[in-house]
């Protein structure tokens with residue numbers, strides 16, 4: 001009988017980890033639906049970026065208030081997880097505070113004390129975040145893409161953290177032995193008076209309940225990640241590692257186009273030659289759906305924290321245009337999820353559902369054409385997401401596959417083609433400025 | 438009088454210039470931008486730089502086509518230009534247009550055009566460092582200058598200092614930064630081919646917002662390093678009805694004026 005809690009615990013843990021592993025598998029499968037792009041060069045620079053930006057949060061502190069509190073939550077989250085290790089082992093082995101005898105009362109108390117301080121700091125920070133979102137109503141949390149799930153998701157996670165931190169402190173406060181030993185209970189000692197009427201058995205019961213809820217909460221959190229913007233706590237690392245290292249103004253040259261243009265310009269090429277036998281289906285130019293994007297762009301979509309820093313500096317968005325770089329990322333993720341579900345429902349192959357990422361269901365042409373390619377969003381993103389690259393791939397699709405550019409741009413391109421300038425001037429007049437003083 | 442050697446002429450005489458001045462379509466055809474082009478040439482002449490332009494052999498860099506999504510047209514333009522430049526054995530290029538600068542520097546190499554490319558502010562700064570231009574006695578009757586970072590020079594290529602150091606080199610002027618500057622700068626609204634189309638529907642125009650940033654610094658002059666930013670900011674100043682008090686100038690123009698050129 002006395003092993004029943006251990007067995008229940010092992011089962012819960014197993015189920016939690018199993019579902020999490022499944023989600024990770026699905027995540028990787030979906031990201032791999034993207035096209036290949038080589039980001040295997042400059043390894044040391046990539047590691048440095050990851051350490052600086054993901055681990056060191058260097059871009060977060062560009063906005064000092066949210067940056068500071070975010071670091072508190074982040075450090076708290078990581079360090080308190082050491083305690084979770086003890087909880088898991090206790091649960092499996094049926095021990096209580098397994099590390100206490102191993103580490104000795106002094107050091108153990110020091111650790112628990114640190115966790116308690118972090119827990120209260122995390123609690124405070126999360127409260128600040130909640131106030132910023134819901135009371136101060138900072139603008140970027142209230143853009144029009146921040147309704148329904150994205151809005152609730154942002155709050156749920158804050159409640160979650162509040163509850164987890166409270167459970168952790170209550171668990172310590174009701175642990176009679178810990179309180180009596182008087183080390184490590186730096187914060188929880190102040191909660192103890194709340195329970196002064198409770199009997200010894202009662203305290204033990206509360207302690208057990210807090211313990212179980214805490215660990216169950218963590219398992220639920222683990223499985224909530226996949227559906228939440230909080231996937232960034234995992235993906236920020238690969239995302240910063242594989243981010244673009246070239247100058248931001250350098251847009252990649254489409255290799256297939258290069259081949260065709262070279263052929264066209266080669267005076268020795270036979271214009272009437274039949275296309276090579278193995279030419280197969282002609283390559284689609286640009287992107288109209290998630291599978292036309294590359295895997296880094298798809299990983300970007302899953303990494304997006306929906307913080308809206310990009311949108312808050314986007315000149316198009318600031319002047320009331322339909323474009324929001326955050327929405328570009330969110331729609332890409334939503335569509336990718338939809339495609340993934342479609343594949344799951346159809347035994348591993350995608351069945352055409354008549355929808356595309358670019359179209360009425362997701363990203364509209366109006367958004368794509370409002371971008372000035374200014375790179376402000378790319379510069380601002382704390383996890384190095386590149387919304388601009390998706391916008392540019394969609395422009396390529398609209399122009400090269402659909403001939404659907406705005407009229408004035410068609411005129412501009414015609415001028416470039418006919419007279420080598422975006423305006424209707426003759427190339428022969430290119431030097432007129434010399435004599436025009 | 439300005440002296441503008443043309444590549445084909447030099448070639449016929451068996452000569453090669455040290456550097457090609459890429460004028461760009463705006464610099465060649467836009468009335469406002471042509472003044473910038475001439476101001477820059479005055480500085481080149483003053484420093485006795487051995488340069489040349491392509492003249493009628495220059496064609497659109499393809500930047501506008503590429504940002505509009507027309508990769509075909511871009512690559513056609515790029516390869517045509519590369520063919521011409523490689524024929525003349527071009528090694529170094531300077532341009533007063535950040536869009537040409539960006540595309541020539543970053544997007545031409547993998548199509549066969551490998552050059553050392555400078556924005557005109559970088560090149561002038563180099564001339565100053567080599568002692569070929571001297572602004573220590575230069576003076577302008579201006580108090581406050583604010584500088585607008587062009588996206589394709591700043592964020593796109595991380596050049597924030599060269600233009601600023603040149604402004605500071607002119608005696609008597611005071612450089613005042615806007616609240617959004619350097620890598621936090623706000624676009625003027627022209628990039629990504631927006632220059633050639635009406636904006637999408639919205640509450641206001643981007644250049645109007647950006648000009649507001651500039652006006653907050655109470656400038657006498659708004660300096661830029663890009664012909665498109667120049668147009669946008671000039672329109673913005675007119676929109677705010679400040680054209681009588683505030684001028685929009687390229688850094689090359691300010692420098693040429695400060696030397697009385």
Ligand code: SF4
Nearest residue numbers: 314371372374375377
């Ligand atoms: S690059 Fe485009 S989407 Fe990004 S901030 Fe600039 S205008 Fe907005």
Ligand code: SF4
Nearest residue numbers: 304305307308310381
């Ligand atoms: S793309 Fe980056 S800056 Fe924009 S909302 Fe997502 S995480 Fe934030």
